[in-house]
Amino acid sequence: MSPSSLISGARYWPDERALELCFTGGRRYLYLGVPASVAEDFTRSMSMGRYFNEAIKGRFTCHELASEAVPRRRRRAAND
Template identity: 30%
Template sequence: MQRARRLASSMIDRVVHDDEAQTLSVRFRNGRDYVYETVPRATYDALVSAPSAGAFFNDAVRGHFPCRRASKRYAP
């Protein structure tokens, strides 16, 4: 199952978590899309409910999971 959410963040536009693949796709406000691997659903849930999505992302996602630039844009 995929879960998508647009965020009220100055850094992140939207995120999509794929439960089966355990990937987190992130579209940043600058228009770049990245896919983070082996991200548990609990991390996605915490990200979308964090008071500051950008701060949570920097503390708990960036540098903690393998990532790659998305080859195409996704539309959650």
């Protein structure tokens, strides 16, 4: 996967035909019914953002997933 200013990560499950996309803003979406050929072309494209907008966005059922929150470290009080 080449670097993208829009997409920070992707995973594909061929048996379920499901594509998970993580966007640089922190949101994650699961796209359903995505053929393996579309997922492969997406990861090989010169511009994943452009390919996403042209071939994925609005063409497949999608669900927003809960963001993977990074736990905050608790600050220690000066008296601890």
